[in-house]
Amino acid sequence: MSTGTVRTDAAxxxxxxxxxxxxxxxxxxxxxxxxxLDGAVEADLVVIGAGFTGLWTAWRAVExxxxxxxxxxxxxxxxxxxxxxxxxxxxxxxxHGLTHGTAIWPDQVGALHEEGDRNLAELVATIExxxxxxxxxxxxxxxxxxxxxxxxxxxxxxxxGERHGIELELQSRDEVQADVHSRTYLGGLRDRTGTxxxxxxxxxxxxxxxxxxxxxxxxxxxxxxxxxxxxxxxRVSTAHGHVDARDVVIATAAYPAPLKRLGNYIMPLYxxxxxxxxxxxxxxxxxxxxxGQGLTDAGNQFHYYRPTADGRILxxxxxxxxxxxxxxxxxxxxxxxxxxxxxxxxxxxFPQLEGLRFTHRWAGPIDSTTRFTAAYGTALGGRxxxxxxxxxxxxxxxxxxxxxxLDLLAGEPTSRLRYDIVRRRxxxxxxxxxxxxxxxxxxxxxxxxxxxxxxxNLWLRTLDGFGLGFNS
Numbered sequence: 084m085s086t087g088t089v090r091t092d093a094a095x096x097x098x099x100x101x102x103x104x105x106x107x108x109x110x111x112x113x114x115x116x117x118x119x120l121d122g123a124v125e126a127d128l129v130v131i132g133a134g135f136t137g138l139w140t141a142w143r144a145v146e147x148x149x150x151x152x153x154x155x156x157x158x159x160x161x162x163x164x165x166x167x168x169x170x171x172x173x174x175x176x177x178x179h180g181l182t183h184g185t186a187i188w189p190d191q192v193g194a195l196h197e198e199g200d201r202n203l204a205e206l207v208a209t210i211e212x213x214x215x216x217x218x219x220x221x222x223x224x225x226x227x228x229x230x231x232x233x234x235x236x237x238x239x240x241x242x243x244g245e246r247h248g249i250e251l252e253l254q255s256r257d258e259v260q261a262d263v264h265s266r267t268y269l270g271g272l273r274d275r276t277g278t279x280x281x282x283x284x285x286x287x288x289x290x291x292x293x294x295x296x297x298x299x300x301x302x303x304x305x306x307x308x309x310x311x312x313x314x315x316x317x318r319v320s321t322a323h324g325h326v327d328a329r330d331v332v333i334a335t336a337a338y339p340a341p342l343k344r345l346g347n348y349i350m351p352l353y354x355x356x357x358x359x360x361x362x363x364x365x366x367x368x369x370x371x372x373x374x375g376q377g378l379t380d381a382g383n384q385f386h387y388y389r390p391t392a393d394g395r396i397l398x399x400x401x402x403x404x405x406x407x408x409x410x411x412x413x414x415x416x417x418x419x420x421x422x423x424x425x426x427x428x429x430x431x432x433f434p435q436l437e438g439l440r441f442t443h444r445w446a447g448p449i450d451s452t453t454r455f456t457a458a459y460g461t462a463l464g465g466r467x468x469x470x471x472x473x474x475x476x477x478x479x480x481x482x483x484x485x486x487x488x489l490d491l492l493a494g495e496p497t498s499r500l501r502y503d504i505v506r507r508r509x510x511x512x513x514x515x516x517x518x519x520x521x522x523x524x525x526x527x528x529x530x531x532x533x534x535x536x537x538x539x540n541l542w543l544r545t546l547d548g549f550g551l552g553f554n555s
Contacts, residue, residue, distance in 0.1 A: 094426035106358040106443035107284035119304040126154040129328040133157035134166035136334035139485035158306035162287035168447035173479040175203040179455035215289030218282040223275040224377040232536040233381040237272040310341040333469040337448035347511040348458040351448035355421040356399035358443040369435040452509040
């Protein structure tokens with residue numbers, strides 16, 4: 084997206100007082116910190132990581148076996164990582180979109196689509212049955228074209244959806260602009276069923292509280308520092324204690340894991356996000372957006388944005404930044420150039436909102452893989468399972484991954500374990516010093532493609548041929 088005539092100083096001014104914290108986590112009613120693990124405990128199952136994958140693993144574990152004792156270990160606080168930093172889009176797709184799934188798993192994409200629809204329906208039903216207040220909205224999503232070349236992609240996506248029984252409404256320039264008032268929109272593709280919106284932190288906090296009511300022990304500030312066989316099971320060590328358990332699930336996303344091999348599959352990519360102050364009634368009227376759906380644009384480098392319960396707009400995406408060595412550190416969560424670029428893009432999208440200020444700016448590492456979907460596997464004789472690498476559509480897929488991890492530990496074949504998305508791991512990422520140049524070349528090529536009507540150069544076409552890529 085070109086920044087057009089938007090003044091840089093207007094974007095900088097809008098960011099002037101923005102808090103360098105994730106909006107979702109910056110709440111007066113956030114839950115109190117939990118105790119860390121102190122001493123030795125025993126459990127049937129240890130889950131490492133209290134993001135969505137870890138929480139759903141604990142949830143599904145006690146649903147599948149109510150008598151199972153479960154411990155969750157979190158290095159920071161519940162929802163600290165990608166779970167508390169994302170846009171709150173919960174998609175049905177398990178394959179990073181139907182188009183991507185068709186390109187990589189053409190023979191299984193239909194079954195995977197049905198699996199994803201069922202997973203989303205069960206996820207929503209579970210949240211509602213538990214009474215978790217997370218501003219769940221069945222408002223769907225619209226993908227908008229902001230360049231002429233993107234219109235063909237919307238038409239192709241609509242036809243592909245029809246083949247799988249998905250009703251997608253192709254919108255003209257006038258129709259999409261009548262819905263959401265931005266002159267940058269040239270067309271739209273409205274999906275009313277494949278995405279729900281949530282407040283991700285409140286969902287995670289609600290899940291953790293409900294898990295504790297069901298007997299699950301959740302420890303914060305308890306990073307797993309060691310993983311080793313112990314008798315017939317596994318010992319997970321922390322700074323102040325350890326857990327001896329029969330089984331372990333690793334759900335650490337882009338953050339350091341006690342299983343080194345996961346670094347072969349994960350690219351930590353920093354995704355950047357802004358949150359506005361609440362809009363006035365006049366400002367809300369100036370943009371329309373009556374249905375409050377999620378929005379995303381159709382380029383290779385894209386934005387995602389959505390309204391919140393208190394009348395704000397979240398605006399994120401575009402810049403996916405990799406740091407040499409796969410570095411993950413809190414100091415990388417503020418990047419002026421990325422946040423100012425987002426602010427300029429926001430004002431280009433909604434120039435009628437100039438003068439609106441941002442109250443929060445943040446970033447966080449996404450656990451991307453070369454195929455944009457999770458990597459699954461086992462270690463230590465099948466006593467440890469892992470599910471990491473959900474990239475940017477992982478909020479919903481994390482529940483499916485929880486069941487996959489538990490299936491792997493059980494060692495019994497299920498329909499989930501027959502899918503190639505589970506059986507075959509993503510292509511490994513070369514180690515440094517080769518990794519960084521390859522990623523930066525790919526990133527520059529994607530930017531060049533967007534600047535040249537979507538035309539992909541030889542490097543990107545080669546990656547496409549192997550089902551590989553770079554995305555947030």
